[in-house]
Amino acid sequence: MAFKIALLVTYCLVLPIISEDLGFKYNGFKLANLSLDGKAVITSSGLLKLTNMVKQGQGHAFYPSPINFKDSNGSAYSFSTSFVFTMESIYPDLSAEGMTFVIASTKGLQGALPAEYLGLFIEPNNENFRNHFFAVELDTIKNNQFGDINFNHVGIDINGLESKVSKPAGYYANGNSVFRDLTLFSGKPMQVWVEYDGLSKKISVTLAPLKANKPNTPLLSLSYDLSPILKQTMYVGFTSATGPVPTTSHCVLGWSFRMNGIAEGLDLSQLPKLPNEKSKFLTIGVPTISSVILLTAILAVTYFVIRVKKKYAEELEDWELEYGPHRFKYKDLYIATKGFRDKELLGSGGFGRVYRGLLPTSKIQVAVKRVWHEPRQGMREFVAEIASLGRLRHRNLVPLLGYCRRKGELLLVYEYMPNGSLDNFLFDQPNISLNWDQRFRVIKGVASGLLYLHEEWEQVVVHRDVKASNVLLDGELNGRLGDFGLARLYDHGSEPRTTHVLGTLGYLDPEHTRSGKATTSTDVYAFGAFLLEVGCGRRPIEPRAPTEEIVLVDWVFSHWTRGVILQAIDPKLGYDYVKEEVELVLKLGLLCSHSESVARPNMRQILLYLEGSTALSDISSLRISAGGLTFAHAEGFVDSNNSEGNCSNVAASLPSGGR
Structure with a gap:
């Protein structure tokens, strides 16, 4: 018994020493005992596939054992790694999410989203000290949320996806100061070197085509002490994710890693062949x-x-x-x-x-x-x-x-979108209706999408046709705004151009019908009609309804003036709803329906209201005219005959049955 205890103590003392100088090399992964999850597989040829053009998939591959990354004083050791990867898209100008080399406190990263965040996160909790991870991202999506520089870049990430430093993918050939671009998702194998000097506290990342020598000048350099970031033991590996459109596969052909030293060079001749590579026998040896x-x-x-x-x-x-x-x-x-x-x-x-x-x-x-x-x-x-x-x-x-x-x-x-359009769940006695929680989630989702179009993308996008029939539901009943056939673009800070007034009766902004200029406020007006139809289960215009109920915004307003606005909700909801949320949606629908664009909130304000971050101010100082298209201040009504007539004349010549 004493001998076994002594042996165990000796093993525990020796293990950290072994871990401090750990090194491994995989020229292909046929015999590798990696820890895999998600869509990650190792093919019979030894190719590590993290994802393979699947829809909303993620893949993780980690070295199975934890590695000691710190000395007894808590300082991070030096380490070095190199790997060969490919990302291939079926479209030459379009890719899904990218991939990362990561050092994480756990392997597997269970719960990470398959459609975004590179397979690292459940949700974006940037700069969270509890994350404890270091990653090099090979990213093919421009996500303004994290300040991405373009659709094809390399970045160093520490405890979050907002890179500490990033540059467009490329390399400096030895003996040549000219920078040469590389397309990460071209399908061509490339090699990456990641090195950390524990003494100088410096990180360097180098990228090059497969058969090129390692460039003397790294692509990225960053002075940063990883000691507070890395725990005593960590796991090393790779992550990737695909988006909603399955366009891209992510593969690793070989991997070398070493603690306290330079990773051993890979034998490129022994790396597995890609599925689309042809042997010399096929290209040369086959008779003509x-x-x-x-x-x-x-x-x-x-x-x-x-x-x-x-x-x-x-x-x-x-x-x-x-x-x-x-x-x-x-x-x-x-x-x-x-x-x-x-x-x-x-x-x-x-x-x-x-x-x-x-x-x-x-x-x-x-x-x-x-x-x-x-x-x-x-x-x-x-x-x-x-x-x-x-x-x-x-x-x-x-x-x-x-x-x-x-x-x-x-x-x-x-x-x-497998569940079709939202209007199929709202109108004309649907077989399946949505409960309030599902409707409110759809509303907030569409608001988030419009905010992205109006403020967060590289240009301003005015959708011009926001309505329930153009909101589609994915497999999880999430709302997704579609049909960009009428959308118009213009640069941030510039004036929109005059366009033909097109759209659907009930959603047309009166100012747009007068000026011919489609602005972000044009979408806000239509979003107001959308809010009311989702909350009330009725279309904005119901020609066969009683006179006082034809125009939905008039009908909702009449309920509000009588102090019974909740009586306007969709009866299919029964009593299973959150009173405050329903009241917010209906009042916000009225506010967005103001005929003057300056009186309407923008999409960022609307999303803050819907998320409860900001309280909606009292709208009792506003009134709506009998035409249902013009708000006026409390001291008097504005004559709505002209504005209503203009809108009707324009819209009457347009199809109102959706697009």
Whole structure:
């Protein structure tokens, strides 16, 4: 017994010494005993796949044992690591989330979101001292929430996703001071070196193409003492996540790590082959096909190809080539929707019809909208805006993936939302209704999405068609604003251009109908109508209703003036709701419906109201006219005949059945 105790004590004394000089190297991961979770797998060829073009997936891979990172005085040791990775997207100009090399206090990071935060967090709790992690992010998303510099950058993260330092991906070739760009999600293998000097307290990160020597000049350098960040023992590994659109795979081919020394170099010739790499035997050794046989085959299919091209012919002008990544082939959309069969029809309105589809190559489920074709004049600008909108990334927006033009029609391609549009759960005696908690969550989600469009993206985006039928529900019934066919963009700080007044009766801002300028306040007005229809379960205009109930905002206002505003709520809710939240939504709907834009709150204020961070001021000093479209101050009413007439004249010529 005494011998066993002595042996145990000896083992405990020796183990930290071994950990202090720990080193390992994997030229491929066939025999590696890594700790994996999420979508991470090791293939038969030895490739570590963190994710593989899955929707909302995450992957973690960690060295299985904890590593001693501190000496007896609590100072962090030096360490060094190098690894080879690839990120490949099915679109050359569009990627999902990126990946990280991370040193964390636990392995697995259970609960991290699959759609964002690089697979590191459940929620963004930046600069939290309890996080205890160090990471190098290889990020392919520009997230303004964390101050990302672009869609293709490398950053050093400490206890949060707001990088201490970051730069566009690239490297300085040895002997050449010229900086060379690299695209992280190009599918080409690249090597990363991460080093920390425990004496000088300096971190350096270097990136280079696979077969290039390690550059003398690192991409990133940061003086920072990691001693307070790292615990005595930590885990090392990799994380990644994909977004709502499965476009990207994240792989690691080899990995070397060492404490208190330089990581051993990887043997590049022993790294596993990527699935799309061809062996020399296939590219060189296979005999060339006889030219006679090839010519015969070409002649045999020429006639068939000509016929197919005519069937799938589409418009394509020279200026559209620059938008290639956002342009879909008509043939692919035709096959995806099974020839636009009525069986695949999801909905229709005055602006077009929407079909469910499954893209033949990527197997991504999409919604394809066939809409009117704008006149040739202005089409170039319109397509440029479509390409820009394709870069929007927010959890409460439906991603616009691209477009196609053919024979007088325009086709817009969106990510498919399995639960359809919100109006199906609100109006016309739905089979399934949403409870108040679900509705309030949808309202706050749409408000968050509009705030991103108005203030947080690189340009100001005015949606111009906010309404329940354009709010779609994902698999978890989260609200996501979609249908950007009418959206307009302009730079922050600039004036919006005059546009055609388009939209749906009941949601049109009176000021917009007069000036022709769509502003962020135009969306706020429509959001007010949206708030009322979600709270009341009624459309903004009900032509068949009794006279006093035709205009929803009038009807709600009449309840408010009589002190019974809660009687306006959707009867399908029963009594299962939060009184204060319902009252807030209805009053906020009235406030957003003010005919003068200066009197309406902006989306940041609205979100603060909805989240309870700011109390809504008393709106009793405002009154609404009989027309339901004009607020006036308490000292008197403003004549609403002109404004109401203008709005009605414009809107009467527009389809009101949705888009």
